Amino acid sequence: xxxxxxxxxxxxxxxxxxxxxxxxxxxLLGSGAPGTAWGVPSVHVxxxxxxxxxxxxxxxxxxxSEMSDRSxxxxxxxxxxxxxxxxxxxYAWYDGTTWYYETADSSTLVGCFASxxxxxxxxxxxxxxxxxxxxLKYAYRDxxxxxxxxxxxxxxxxxxxxxxxxxxxxxxxxxxxxxxxLKYAYRDxxxxxxxxxxxxxxxxxxxxxxxxxxxxxxxxxxxxxxxxLKYAYRDxxxxxxxxxxxxGVxxxxxxxxxxxxxxxxxxxxxxxxxxxxxxxFDSSGWHAQTVEDxxxxxxxxxxxxxxxxxxxxxxxxxxxxxxxYAYWDxxxxxxxxxxxxGVxxxxxxxxxxxxxxxxxxxxxxxxxxLKYAYRDxxxxxxxxxxxxxxxxxxxxxxxxxHSYPHLSYYDFIxxxLKYAFRDAVGWHIExxxxEGYxxxxxxxxxxSAEHxxxxxxNYIIYxLKYAYRDxxxxxxxxxxxEGYxxxxxxxxxxSAEHxxxxxxxxxxxxLKYAYRDxxxxxxxxxxxxGDVGxxxxxxxxxxxxxxxxxxxxxxxxLKYAYQDxxxxxxxKVDSDGEVGRGSxxxxxxxxxxxxxxxxxxxxxxxxxxxDxxxxxxxxxxxDADxxxxxxxxxxxxxxxxxxxxxxxIGGxxxxxxDxxxxxxxxxxNTLDRCEHFSSxxxxxxxxxxxxxxxxxxxxxxxxxxxxxxLFLPLVLRSP
Numbered sequence: 151x152x153x154x155x156x157x158x159x160x161x162x163x164x165x166x167x168x169x170x171x172x173x174x175x176x177x178l179l180g181s182g183a184p185g186t187a188w189g190v191p192s193v194h195v196x197x198x199x200x201x202x203x204x205x206x207x208x209x210x211x212x213x214x215s216e217m218s219d220r221s222x223x224x225x226x227x228x229x230x231x232x233x234x235x236x237x238x239x240x241y242a243w244y245d246g247t248t249w250y251y252e253t254a255d256s257s258t259l260v261g262c263f264a265s266x267x268x269x270x271x272x273x274x275x276x277x278x279x280x281x282x283x284x285x286l287k288y289a290y291r292d293x294x295x296x297x298x299x300x301x302x303x304x305x306x307x308x309x310x311x312x313x314x315x316x317x318x319x320x321x322x323x324x325x326x327x328x329x330x331x332l333k334y335a336y337r338d339x340x341x342x343x344x345x346x347x348x349x350x351x352x353x354x355x356x357x358x359x360x361x362x363x364x365x366x367x368x369x370x371x372x373x374x375x376x377x378x379l380k381y382a383y384r385d386x387x388x389x390x391x392x393x394x395x396x397x398g399v400x401x402x403x404x405x406x407x408x409x410x411x412x413x414x415x416x417x418x419x420x421x422x423x424x425x426x427x428x429x430x431f432d433s434s435g436w437h438a439q440t441v442e443d444x445x446x447x448x449x450x451x452x453x454x455x456x457x458x459x460x461x462x463x464x465x466x467x468x469x470x471x472x473x474x475y476a477y478w479d480x481x482x483x484x485x486x487x488x489x490x491x492g493v494x495x496x497x498x499x500x501x502x503x504x505x506x507x508x509x510x511x512x513x514x515x516x517x518x519x520l521k522y523a524y525r526d527x528x529x530x531x532x533x534x535x536x537x538x539x540x541x542x543x544x545x546x547x548x549x550x551x552h553s554y555p556h557l558s559y560y561d562f563i564x565x566x567l568k569y570a571f572r573d574a575v576g577w578h579i580e581x582x583x584x585e586g587y588x589x590x591x592x593x594x595x596x597x598s599a600e601h602x603x604x605x606x607x608n609y610i611i612y613x614l615k616y617a618y619r620d621x622x623x624x625x626x627x628x629x630x631x632e633g634y635x636x637x638x639x640x641x642x643x644x645s646a647e648h649x650x651x652x653x654x655x656x657x658x659x660x661l662k663y664a665y666r667d668x669x670x671x672x673x674x675x676x677x678x679x680g681d682v683g684x685x686x687x688x689x690x691x692x693x694x695x696x697x698x699x700x701x702x703x704x705x706x707x708l709k710y711a712y713q714d715x716x717x718x719x720x721x722k723v724d725s726d727g728e729v730g731r732g733s734x735x736x737x738x739x740x741x742x743x744x745x746x747x748x749x750x751x752x753x754x755x756x757x758x759x760x761d762x763x764x765x766x767x768x769x770x771x772x773d774a775d776x777x778x779x780x781x782x783x784x785x786x787x788x789x790x791x792x793x794x795x796x797x798x799i800g801g802x803x804x805x806x807x808d809x810x811x812x813x814x815x816x817x818x819n820t821l822d823r824c825e826h827f828s829s830x831x832x833x834x835x836x837x838x839x840x841x842x843x844x845x846x847x848x849x850x851x852x853x854x855x856x857x858x859x860l861f862l863p864l865v866l867r868s869p
Contacts, residue, residue, distance in 0.1 A: 203817050203854045208557060208570050208842070209579050210850040211539035213237040214520065215497070215513070216262040219358055219405040219452040220311055222499035222511035222522075223268050230501075230522055231268060232511045232535060233276045235261015237848040239289060241274055242520075242535055249535060254289045254296050258282050258820065258847050265312040265322075265359075277301075277312035277322045282822070282847070286310065286324055286335065301335050301342055304328065311359035311369070311406075323347075323359040323369045332357065332371050332382065347382050347389055351375035358406035358416075358453075370394075370406040370416045379404065379418050379429065394429050395438050398422030405453040405463075405500075417441075417453040417463045426451065426465055426476065441476050441483055445469065452500035452510070462502060464488075464510045466495035473498065473512050473523065488523050488530055492516030511535070518563045539563045540849030546594035546604075546641075547781075547830035547842035547853075557830070557842045558582075558594040558604045559851050567592060567606050567617070570851065582617050582624055586610030593641035593688075595649070603643060605629070605651045607636035614639060614653050614664065629664050629671055633657030640688035640698070652676075652688040652698045661686065661700050661711065676711050676718055680704030687735035687745070687782075697737060699723070699745045701730035708733060708747050708758065723758050724767055727751035734782035734792070746770075746780040746792045755780065755794050755805065770805050770812055774798035781831040781841075793831040793841045797823055802843050804831075804856075817854055822847050 214234045223231050231243040239254045239261035254274075255261065259282035266276050275290040280300070286307025288299045301307070305326035313321050321336040332347045332354030348354060352374040360368050368383040379394040379401030395401060399421040407415050415430040420440070426448025429438040442448060446468035454462050462477040473488040473495030488510065489495065496513040503509060509524040518538040524531055540563040548556050556571040567582045567589025582604060583589065592606035603618040614629040614636030630636065634656035642650050650665040661676045661683030677683060681703040689697050697712040708723040708730030723745065724730065733747040744759040755770045755777030771777060775797040782792050791806040801819035805812055821827070824846035832840045839856035 202857050204857060205818065205852055205854045208577055208851045208853045209541045209568065210848065211541060212240060212536060213540055213849045214240065214261065214538050217497035217499060217513065218263055218265040218311060219499055220265045222501050222509065223266050224501045224503055224509060225268055225272050228503040230509055230511065231266060231274060232520065233264040233266035233274065234520055235264055235278065239264060239276065239278055241276065251536065255287065255298050260287060263308055263310045265310045267312050267314050269314055269318050275312060275314060275320055277310040279307040279310060286322065288320055288322065302344055305333055309355055309357045311357050313359050313361045315361055315365040321359065321361060321367055323357040323367065325354040325357060332369065334367060334369065348391055353380065356402055356404045358404050360406050360408045362408055362412040368406060368408060368414050370404040372401040372404060379416065381414060381416065394436050400427065403449050403451045405451045407453050407455045409455055409459045415453060415455060415461055417451040419448040419451060428461055428463065442485055447474065450496050450498045452498045454500050454502045456502055456506045462500060462508055464498040464500040466498065473510065475508055475510065489532055494521065541568065542844035542849065542851035543826055543828055544590050544592050545828040545830045545842045545844060545851065546592055547832050547840060548594050548596050549832045549834055549840060550596055550600045553834040555840055555842065555853055556594060556596060556602060557851065558592045560589040560592065567604065569602055569604065583626055588615065591637050591639050593639055595641050595643045597643055597647045603641065603649055605639045605641040607639060614651065616649060630673055635662065638684050638686045640686045642688050642690045644690055644694045650688060650690060650696055652686040652696065654683040654686060661698065663696060677720055682709065685731050685733045687733050689735050689737045691737055691741040697735060697743055699733040699735040701733060708745065710743060723765055724756065729756065732779045734780045736782050736784045738784055738788045744782060744784060744790055746782040746790065748777040748780060755792065757790060771803065771814055776803065779827050779829055781829050783831050783833045785833055785837040791831060791833060791839055793829040795827040795829065802829055804839060817841065820847065821845060
């Protein structure tokens with residue numbers, strides 16, 4: 151008998167059994183883990199390699215602004231094409247029946263100041279700004295897809311304007327905010343070439359570019375130092391610069407077109423008189439006219455010339471908050487009101503079709519929409535092309551019994567309270583309340599039927615509101631309307647599923663508490679000793695009594711209040727410096743409080759807990775400026791887990807405590823430095839960490855799950 155051979159066979163058989171067992175274990179563990187089997191999550195592995203964070207976009211709407219005067223172009227069939235963006239670069243076009251949309255560049259914070267042109271084959275070419283990296287970028291599409299190039303990585307690339315020459319090569323004028331210069335870039339067979347056109351102090355804003363019949367560039371722009379309209383052109387002898395209009399502060403919002411003789415025509419805004427103006431050049435020199443002198447009319451101009459070389463101008467009329475259109479013919483100027491539904495008419499771009507009819511893309515500030523208007527023989531027609539939103543401020547995360555995430559959050563562009571949840575199908579998003587500006591401060595809880603309950607603040611009428619959903623839909627109530635009340639609210643449900651809410655009374659500077667029972671809502675003032683009650687966090691103990699952590703603004707202290715049969719009791723937890731903002735409270739199995747909070751004076755994350763010996767305070771993270779907007783949860787062993795913001799690196803961080811001490815991880819360091827940040831942390835039954843947070847660079851709501859990297863290749867789909 152070959153003992154060695156028999157041993158080898160036994161070893162291989164045992165190894166195969168172990169591997170199969172491991173695979174089954176992995177599949178079992180992964181089957182109930184939200185964030186792993188749906189969509190295409192991105193993956194972040196910690197430095198140690200033992201933990202991975204899977205990031206998903208929950209609600210990631212488009213964000214766009216600062217379109218150029220050449221963001222709209224018409225194709226050979228007269229159909230509109232539009233470039234726009236801010237969080238990413240977007241491209242939309244219409245085929246006569248349907249709008250189509252593409253993300254041309256999915257990089258972060260790209261797409262502002264987009265300028266579009268179409269080549270002879272109808273393919274789009276776009277110049278735009280990369281705000282995150284301060285770069286000028288250029289994108290074009292061909293049969294193989296989109297191609298992205300960085301043109302200038304030293305200048306910022308603001309106020310871009312793009313044209314193609316007869317060989318199809320791009321030419322771009324743009325503003326260099328780093329040096330305050332007007333710059334010009336063009337590409338030929340050798341690559342990109344960059345020139346500084348005008349560097350006389352702060353010049354080059356609001357550029358508009360056109361190429362003449364010989365391919366030479368002509369640029370209109372604003373001289374911010376002198377408040378002048380300027381014009382530059384190049385010929386065989388080099389660049390030439392002229393001051394077109396210096397009568398006051400003039401020259402903002404320029405738009406340039408060349409006539410058949412190569413003479414420039416410019417529309418612009420006279421800020422001194424608040425007029426729309428128009429200048430053109432001929433053999434006798436420059437001529438300037440006032441187009442509309444009604445006052446505060448003429449921003450965001452865009453100019454085009456018709457077949458008779460008459461000027462047509464789209465622009466914004468501030469007094470009427472409207473989009474207007476002016477054109478010149480043999481009888482003089484004619485002005486039309488195109489759209490006055492709300493605050494509309496920002497960032498206009500005008501093009502004329504083959505019949506000379508105007509087409510205008512523009513921004514609807516009221517609804518944050520990209521709109522398109524065109525005129526034909528029957529009059530003006532308007533369409534909504536795309537809608538922008540920014541979401542994710544004031545987030546509250548709760549997991550249901552299947553460990554699926556539910557989030558309440560604020561849509562700060564539209565001023566709405568929103569709610570998102572995930573199930574086996576994917577993410578579902580609902581608007582809960584859109585009456586005014588509502589939801590900036592919100593807190594979410596789920597009842598035993600997993601119906602959501604949300605407390606939140608109405609910023610218009612300054613009330614504390616409460617919404618809950620059941621089988622018949624959403625129901626909304628006003629809880630407290632006495633003065634300015636409802637900021638920094640926190641919600642919990644008792645065993646009877648009645649809501650309890652802590653919140654700040656801004657009128658009186660008090661900590662307040664509201665609860666509902668069978669007889670209705672009851673409101674109490676908990677603490678009125680100075681200006682107290684900011685950054686409240688509420689939890690209910692085993693007997694249903696409330697416990698609240700909060701910030702004492704008068705004394706810059708962290709405080710804690712709880713109620714029992716004898717009434718309310720108030721304690722000062724930490725008074726060392728300016729401490730207590732962004733507090734988050736949880737109760738352990740013995741109903742002792744644990745609180746995470748921000749030490750503003752030292753820029754540190756701190757943690758306090760109470761036991762039989764009293765309060766204990768620890769500094770968790772003091773690496774520069776960290777600890778803002780904390781969220782705390784306790785695991786089954788009573789150990790704390792905290793999500794928080796690191797302002798220094800511009801990132802979401804996570805800290806947890808175990809028997810060996812505190813451990814700190816960077817979850818997402820791509821957020822940059824936010825003025826407002828929000829995160830909310832929850833633990834599932836296996837103590838996996840789930841965090842909802844605000845991606846402040848892209849104004850998105852994101853969700854991240856912590857997993858063990860051992861199972862990553864088998865559980866997660868590759869991004």
